Amino acid sequence: MAANVQEAIRDTASPDAARSSSGLYALMRFAITEPTQTLTILNTFCGYLDSKNMPASIRPTASDEINVDRALNSMKGVALVGTLRSTDSRVIEALRRVWPHVMKWLQYLHTFQLDNEHLGSDQRVAIFTLISGAHKVFNQTPELQALTRNTPGYFKLLVEQWKMQIRVPGFISNPPIYPLSNILTAHTNTLIPTAADAISTITTLLGGPDDVARIALEHLSASAEQTKSQANYSVAISADIDFIANLRTSAPIRYALLSRHAVRAVTNLFFSLTAGPVNKETADSVTMCMVSCGHFLGFALEQSNGLPWVIEALNNQLVSAYIRCSAWMPYMKPVLVKHFLVPLRDTLPKYLMYVSVLKAAQRGMKKAQPLEAKMIRKGPLWESWSQFKKLADERIGMLSESNGGGDKHQVCFNPSCRKVDTQDAFLVCNGCNDAYFCSKPCQDAMQEGHRRTCEELQVWRRDGKTAPMFDKDFAFAGQVAQRELSKRLGEAAAVWEREMPKVPVIELDFTASPMKVRIGSATTVRPSDYATDSDERTSWDALVKKAEDQRAAIARFCIPEGEYQKVGVDLLKRA
Template sequence: MDTSRFSETLVPLASTGCLQSLIKLNGIISDSDHPPSADVVSVFTNHLEYRDPPESLHPTDNMIHYQINLGLQSLSGLYWCWKFKRTEPHLRTLICDAWPSIWKWTNSIARLCILQTDAYGVGTRNLTFQCITDLLVVLACEEEQLRIRMASTSGFMELLTNLWLDEAEVHNPRGPDAFLTSAAVLSLFLLPQTNNRPGWVECVINASGDDKRIATACLNHIRHALGTTPPHFENLVLHSTVLSQLMESRKTGAALLHQDCISLVMKTLASATSNPYSPSTASSIRDVIFYLCIALKRAFLSTEGVEWVCQALNKQLLPTLLRVEPWLPGLPASSQGAVVEMLTKSLAVYMMHRPVVIAVERSFQIVDRLHLGQLLTPSGELLKAWKIFRELAKERLLVRDQLDQRHNESSRTCSSTKCRKQDGKRVFKRCKLCLQAHYCSKECQIEDWKNGDHRTRCEAAQELRRKGLLDPISRREMDYISTVTTSDLRMNAFRIRHLMATLYSGDPLSSLVAHLDYTTYPVTITVGPAASLEGTSEDTLSCSVFDREETHRWYGHGAESFLLARIRILQGQYTIVASIGCEWPREDSVEMQLSEMFEMLLAPPTSESQVE
């Protein structure tokens, strides 16, 4: 339909503020395949620029009602004109230049007709919501510079957040099946690749004024989209995007996690992957999988990371990850990597924790019963990652079983540097303040407090716990960590000795330590002087620290020597840094000499080694 023949009659009337003429003009533009003239666009922009929106609501005041409808029709007209922006660049320029006027009316009408008491009924509220969200989506979707300008406008992010919160709290005014809701607008400003202003996420959080409220709203949005039949995956993409970005905030992330976020994420992933692959929904399901995996990875790095990993595993994370393979080929390589890394990195680094290993063992039973591993593509990346993770889990389960068989023993030693007696009968007492140091007697505790480093470590641990960064490590957990570390040290004893002999040939063995970094997978092994590996930061916890001067007495006695190792283990948002002693074959043993020669032939000396 050609709009030019209507200009002579409708445009002059619409310019004077005739509401019926504006409605007819909008209808013609929406049905037309021809772009409107600049004069038509100016009708809408002039109304917004030269007229002021009402400041308050009076249900009986017909003039205010007229003003609101005039503003809504002008905003709606710009929405329909925007569809011609590609063929008519001058229309895009006119509309972008009118942003201050658009914002003036959008802000006023949204606050009066949506966020305040609805004086004009549900119909006007829904019309207002639809008009504002539709226009904001198209403006922010394709114009990056305009999107930055919008977000930089004072009060814009606050209004957008309040619309999003209101929508979650009173349910979607356009119905559960509606698309282009306020979440569609909000997600455009939170997408990682478009978030040019890091403060935008903070603006959303600050606008709510309550971390619990914003967490509840985010999860309610997901529940509403998931509750439709079938689930509305287009909306789930938007809500998953918002969720993944909000998880970056420590306080909001914690509020989300303590409102059963993990269970809802797993329920959504299960819903997305349990249905047969369909081309019509494949794109949306792929995006949901990607953003929810990002949200899970950030949850695992939060303060109570071990707890959330176990909770996700108990909600069938492993079976769900194996079911995502049909959707992976459609994702970019980087996005595919984010999903695969859930196995090879996010979960692998937590296999140093006994509760995680137990949860993985239960998950394996479900995977094997459903034969999910056999359904993976033979040459696919997911199968390779699954084999690596399964082999790691097999090793950790073996260590767990060996430790359980000798459950009456303990690898823990007295924390006093003057004692180091082993807690064979598990009777040592733990410090009630730091919950980390163990002593065989009151005398050893006093000695370590006065002359050792327990005072410093104890005060640091208490400070971390006050900040909510530290949970006590159980004796059983520490025994498991120590046993895994000892096993890895002995398996790599020959290479470690070779690195020490090659790189630090002039240093006595007692002055060197091995450093095992379990915060990455495969674990990285480094050797060096003990002094070079000391020191912790605010987000680390030192425990079971050995005085290297006291380790001299371990060397050169009997058939074995003693190695001191510093280990780093991921414990949610902070890192455990511990020192563990390991007995291993003496340097002059025949087996060691033969193995060193073999190692020297296989690999050149390096300062770092990755163990798979």
């Protein structure tokens, strides 16, 4: 081993050292211990990685083992450069000179893996690790990020490496240095002009939306299986979940993930994370992974019409998972708690107005009952759980009283009508079985307007993107809305008596959690898109005119349906 910088520089020029890069690695250590020699060392490093030393110029008798060893040691040298102060202009300039050669080494390592199917796992893991490490070095400053962004083929290399990992047992280093999923998530916008372009590129490289979804979920499953015994195992899992969440901006990939039961996969993983006793050494990484699960479920549960994914999560013990998190909460960063609790605090309560969800919640709460006694009875998690449980118990009581739904009511789909009556009195669309009309004139009036929505809904159901709601779901939702309305009519009457509106209005918004109530007039309580949507404005004005003619008040209900909302209205007789 060289004793000083000069000896190390001489060693890099020797035939053996030049072929194996061992002299280079020794040289780079002095960049840390002898800062006054940094510039000399970096210049030598750049010269070593010049094109004349690249694998393509090595004589044909050189073995793959020598080439790979050269590449791996070169990447170690790059990693050592990255330990220097990244704001040092000399370091940045040296890395700028090094990058084209580093990219060639990365391409060589990638091609070597593709051409050698029987390559050992240890060597593949070393290559994955060093590719990740090299990227981390060149992500330190905007100047260095620009190098990777403007390099053709670099993003493709990362995506193909990520895909390759699922075929390699033990592909995650211990501890994970910089998971490739993390790289793809964090640098999508810096590698390609826009996130949409990046995801489009990923889709093209991997074969299509369904292939992207399949590989992403296989990657998550492999990460979870391979890292159970590692101290920082949650780092790799969090990276995979965050990358899957990042892919949701593409609708085809989003629905492919849901069709492949991404909600079930993440919920099961969430449940397994909470299975063991709290370990202070791993608490940071485990709680970060829990937050990633909560973040993913927060948006995934409300895709399509919401019900299939909410029910899927509840059936896979989402309630128990949250209760078992109680012991981990003291270790979760306070700033992340709000995002972590979104499914329990905001999403699930909204859907307790549907029978299918309520019964799934009832089953989940029964399984979780023995765990509740161990909860820490204070803090945001306890408050969210208590509110959810109270609302669920109240709705379960309603369901018992009504024997599963009671009279079935519907709202006319024609926005200029919105008549409420028993379902038997309505005509139903034969295409989607989702739109109800109180009369043939109303159905004819909406024929063109409903056609596109009807066709889209039929395609969604055919492709498994949504599931039809049952009549009992709509019926019970109507009962919930009417009961909540009856609770607030006294308050509404007092406001109307004081303000004397020409057309009194009360709105119950069940898409918010907790439910929001607005009481006022037809001008102060309007649909949120009244000013921007001409159809909504025309419909509302017609309804207000009808209420005025009948000397009635308007009750407006906003019901959650995943990506959309169902709006119902009722005209209330005034004394």
